[in-house]
Each structure stands twice: as C-alpha cells, then as structure tokens.
Amino acid sequence: MAQDTETPTIAFVRYSGSAPIAQASDGTLDSLEAYGYLTPAERAAINESYDLYGEKVVLLYRDAGFDLPSVNLMVEDVLDKGADVILTITTQVAQIAVNATRDMEDPPAILFSLTTPFDTGIADSLCIKPDHVAGTQPVMSFEQYVPLVVLQDPDIQVIGTIVTPDQDISILGTRLIKEIGESLGLTVEVATATSLADVSFAAESLLDQGAEAIVLPVNPLTAQAMPVLVQLTTEYGVALYAPRLNAVFRGATVAAGFQGFYHEGVIAARILHAHLIGDIDIADLSIHQSFGFGIAVNLDTAAEQGIEISDDLLAMATFVVENGQRSQDVTADVDEVSMTLHEMSSEERRAADLEFLAGLECTDEMIAEQQVALDAAK
Incomplete structure (x- = not known):
C-alpha cells in the first residue's frame, strides 16, 4: 500500500x-x-x-x-x-x-x-x-492481420476499408491496411465515414465498387456500426474482417488482433x-x-454470407463460433481463456x-x- x-x-x-x-x-x-x-x-x-x-x-x-x-x-x-x-x-x-x-x-x-x-x-x-x-x-500487428484475407481467399483482388478522418487511430490503421494490401497485390479501396449514419453509405460504396471483403482498422465508429456492416456484407456475400477478437461475437466473419x-x-x-x-x-x-496475436472465426456468419472458411485459416484460429457455441470456453465479453492474477505474497x-x-x-x-x-x- x-x-x-x-x-x-x-x-x-x-x-x-x-x-x-x-x-x-x-x-x-x-x-x-x-x-x-x-x-x-x-x-x-x-x-x-x-x-x-x-x-x-x-x-x-x-x-x-x-x-x-x-x-x-x-x-x-x-x-x-x-x-x-x-x-x-x-x-x-x-x-x-x-x-x-x-x-x-x-x-x-x-x-x-x-x-x-x-x-x-x-x-x-x-x-x-x-x-x-x-x-x-x-x-x-497489421502485418499478421491483413494477409489473412489472402489466406482465406488466394484469388481475392479487391478489398475495401473505412477511414474516419478525425480519428488518428483510424487514419494510421487505414494507411497500414492500404500499404500491406497493395504489397500483397491487392487493390485497396478506401471510403470515408465521419458519423454513424455515414458508415452504411461508405460500406455500400465499397461493395458497389467490387470490394470482395471489408477489412476494418481499429476505429470506435465502425465498432459501433458492426451490426450494419454485418448485415451489408451478408447481403453482398463478402467477408467482414475486424481488428478486435471480441468483434467475432458481434458478427464479424474473421476477427484478429491483440490478445x-x-x-x-x-x-x-x-x-x-x-x-x-x-x-x-x-x-x-x-x-x-x-x-500477442489471436484469430477468431464466426462460422455462422460465414455460412450466412455463403463463404466457406479455408482450412488454412481455421487451423490458425484461436477459437471459433459455430451454431451459436463458442469454443475454448470463451464468452462474448472475454477474448482470453484465463484472466486472473498470479498468487504470490506482497x-x-x-x-x-x-x-x-x-x-x-x-x-x-x-x-x-x-x-x-x-x-x-x-
């Protein structure tokens, strides 16, 4: 004390x-x-x-x-x-x-x-x-996150992402997604959203431009809009990638990030x-x-989107969601199996x-x- x-x-x-x-x-x-x-x-x-x-x-x-x-x-x-x-x-x-x-x-x-x-x-x-x-x-690690798109679909050519100009964390993430995506031979389309109402329009514009997946940066705005993004990507039959593991419980097809x-x-x-x-x-x-990098896959969302998750991606997954059930004893509020202090004297x-x-x-x-x-x- x-x-x-x-x-x-x-x-x-x-x-x-x-x-x-x-x-x-x-x-x-x-x-x-x-x-x-x-x-x-x-x-x-x-x-x-x-x-x-x-x-x-x-x-x-x-x-x-x-x-x-x-x-x-x-x-x-x-x-x-x-x-x-x-x-x-x-x-x-x-x-x-x-x-x-x-x-x-x-x-x-x-x-x-x-x-x-x-x-x-x-x-x-x-x-x-x-x-x-x-x-x-x-x-x-965006260097581990972005290539998952190609691991899932080696034939993918175009991905889309959403930036919020007044959020530095969003700007940085979008830049890295674009740089890494282009280094993998992908075309990366970027749409802007400054308010919650903008997110659906931004996502639709990307999907209408031929985006075969939406890959999100860390961004509180798009995190808020996850239900809308899940709905739109399901309608278009494309995967939604999110940079926080818990996003898989909110419908992201693939969630990957720090654990x-x-x-x-x-x-x-x-x-x-x-x-x-x-x-x-x-x-x-x-x-x-x-x-610490983890990967989570929502097989229920993938099925609704008409997407078959690749064996290579499943083999890397920390946990999956299937038939509403979560593997590895993970709950919707927890992306880690053990969250306790080590027992020791003062x-x-x-x-x-x-x-x-x-x-x-x-x-x-x-x-x-x-x-x-x-x-x-x-």
Missing part, C-alpha cells in the same frame, strides 16, 4: 466501453486489490457508473459514450477533482489528457494502454515522451503502484510493448514488479538512438 498518508485519487477516463477496455480495467482493479488499495468488499462492489470513495483510494470513473467533445469536459473535471493519476485505454482520451497537462507545473501522472501512442501526439518514441506520461502498448488486454491492465497497475510508493520516476520509464509481488520495471528504464544511449531515428525519419 502507498506509504503516503494521503489517499490517492485515480481517474479511469475512457472514450467508450468495450470488452478489451473492460478486461484491462479488471486487470488494474484486481491488482489494486492485491496491492491493498481496495478491500475485497470494495472490489466486489465496484460499479463503473459511479465513483468509489474507498478507505485507501478514490476512484473516479468517466465515460464519454463515443462523444468526443465530452472527453475535454471529463479531463477537466477529474483535474478539478485533484486526480493524482489519469488512467486511460483509449487514444482520444490520452491525446486530450496529455495536451491538457503538458504545460502544468505539477501534472498528474498519465498512464495508458494504447495501440497507437506514436503518430498521435502522445509520445514520439518509447523513451521520448512527456515526463509525466508512461504506459504500455498492446501491439496490433491479452487483462495483462495490459496489470502492467498499468504495476507502474501506477510503483509511482505512488516512490519506487520509480515515470519520466525514466520507456513505454512497454506487449505482443513481498514476492513487489520483487517481481521491481524486476519488471527495471527492464523499462531508459538510458541516455537509448534516448540518443531513438532521437537519431526520429531525426532520420523527418
């Missing part, structure tokens, strides 16, 4: 809710209980619709419900309430929180788990970032706890990177944390090398 007599205030701020966000939050909250910030009763009673004023910690919860202007108000609100740490698992919130605190004399720590901390104004590189910012990056969001929440809590008790200075920490946990965090320390040599790489890329 924190050695400070002052009760820390931790703000969980997010753009929207999703299964990966819930998993990461659970990893953080379970860890906070293990560290002694939360009692078992407090942990069991947590409802993310309400703030928690616990015996040893204050937890503030804010959710923008996909409304970007609300994020500015939420960040301002938790700053006014004296947040010592802002935790976020969404790029939009991290961007606004970093910008809002960049020039503060004594800013709160901002900890994140984001697929795109770079190219979004949050950090320049693993070690070159604002001193009050740290976190972990669940790496979304391990619960552990991302645990990593964020490790940094958080060490920061609060003074074991680390987050200015000296590099951004941690996690790698002394063992602290020793493990210190060993882990020591591996994240930035050296002058690392910073210099990364700066050279950044300068060369300009």
Whole structure:
C-alpha cells in the first residue's frame, strides 16, 4: 500500500466501453486489490457508473459514450477533482489528457494502454515522451492481420476499408491496411465515414465498387456500426474482417488482433503502484510493448454470407463460433481463456514488479538512438 498518508485519487477516463477496455480495467482493479488499495468488499462492489470513495483510494470513473467533445469536459473535471493519476485505454482520451497537462507545473501522472501512442501526439518514441506520461502498448500487428484475407481467399483482388478522418487511430490503421494490401497485390479501396449514419453509405460504396471483403482498422465508429456492416456484407456475400477478437461475437466473419488486454491492465497497475510508493520516476520509464496475436472465426456468419472458411485459416484460429457455441470456453465479453492474477505474497509481488520495471528504464544511449531515428525519419 502507498506509504503516503494521503489517499490517492485515480481517474479511469475512457472514450467508450468495450470488452478489451473492460478486461484491462479488471486487470488494474484486481491488482489494486492485491496491492491493498481496495478491500475485497470494495472490489466486489465496484460499479463503473459511479465513483468509489474507498478507505485507501478514490476512484473516479468517466465515460464519454463515443462523444468526443465530452472527453475535454471529463479531463477537466477529474483535474478539478485533484486526480493524482489519469488512467486511460483509449487514444482520444490520452491525446486530450496529455495536451491538457503538458504545460502544468505539477501534472498528474498519465498512464495508458494504447495501440497507437506514436503518430498521435502522445509520445514520439518509447523513451521520448512527456515526463509525466508512461504506459504500455498492446501491439496490433497489421502485418499478421491483413494477409489473412489472402489466406482465406488466394484469388481475392479487391478489398475495401473505412477511414474516419478525425480519428488518428483510424487514419494510421487505414494507411497500414492500404500499404500491406497493395504489397500483397491487392487493390485497396478506401471510403470515408465521419458519423454513424455515414458508415452504411461508405460500406455500400465499397461493395458497389467490387470490394470482395471489408477489412476494418481499429476505429470506435465502425465498432459501433458492426451490426450494419454485418448485415451489408451478408447481403453482398463478402467477408467482414475486424481488428478486435471480441468483434467475432458481434458478427464479424474473421476477427484478429491483440490478445491479452487483462495483462495490459496489470502492467498499468504495476507502474501506477510503483509511482505512488516512490519506487520509480515515470519520466525514466520507456513505454512497454506487449505482443500477442489471436484469430477468431464466426462460422455462422460465414455460412450466412455463403463463404466457406479455408482450412488454412481455421487451423490458425484461436477459437471459433459455430451454431451459436463458442469454443475454448470463451464468452462474448472475454477474448482470453484465463484472466486472473498470479498468487504470490506482497513481498514476492513487489520483487517481481521491481524486476519488471527495471527492464523499462531508459538510458541516455537509448534516448540518443531513438532521437537519431526520429531525426532520420523527418
């Protein structure tokens, strides 16, 4: 438990809710209980619709419900309430929180788990970032994701994707889908959607242009529109690919992406706890990177689309959905089979944390090398 007599205030701020966000939050909250910030009763009673004023910690919860202007108000609100740490698992919130605190004399720590901390104004590189910012990056491997289209259908020639211009995460993903798709010899058509109502028009335009599959980037807007996209791709008889494993439960034909969001929440809590008790200075920490790629296939959707999933793709699948049943004991809210903390004493946990965090320390040599790489890329 924190050695400070002052009760820390931790703000969980997010753009929207999703299964990966819930998993990461659970990893953080379970860890906070293990560290002694939360009692078992407090942990069991947590409802993310309400703030928690616990015996040893204050937890503030804010959710923008996909409304970007609300994020500015939420960040301002938790700053006014004296947040010592802002935790976020969404790029939009991290961007606004970093910008809002960049020039503060004594800013709160901002900890994140984001697929795109770079190219979004949050950090320049693993070690070159604002001193009050740290976190972990669940790496979304587009190099593994996009080729699944060809693995499923070696004769495919045209794919379509949807970009939202005001979402940096969408722009980056769309660029990678286009670059990798074209390197595979595919024609990649891109349509734009700026609102939920636009998504169906964007998808229809792609399908009318001959797209033989829709391949989505990470994008909260298209995630919201999944039912519409499933309906349209079923009508046209083409596959729908999504970059989040849980999307398979919402009807995506193939869902593929990072697997391990619960552990991302645990990593964020490790940094958080060490920061609060003074074991680390987050200015000296590099951004941690996690790698874990999973593939899920919805055979029910494929059947409705008139698509036969290739044996090669099925052989790679982490799990499948068939006849409404989910393999590997996976539920619609969980894309991981095991999401629990390792049992260990507080002394063992602290020793493990210190060993882990020591591996994240930035050296002058690392910073210099990364700066050279950044300068060369300009």
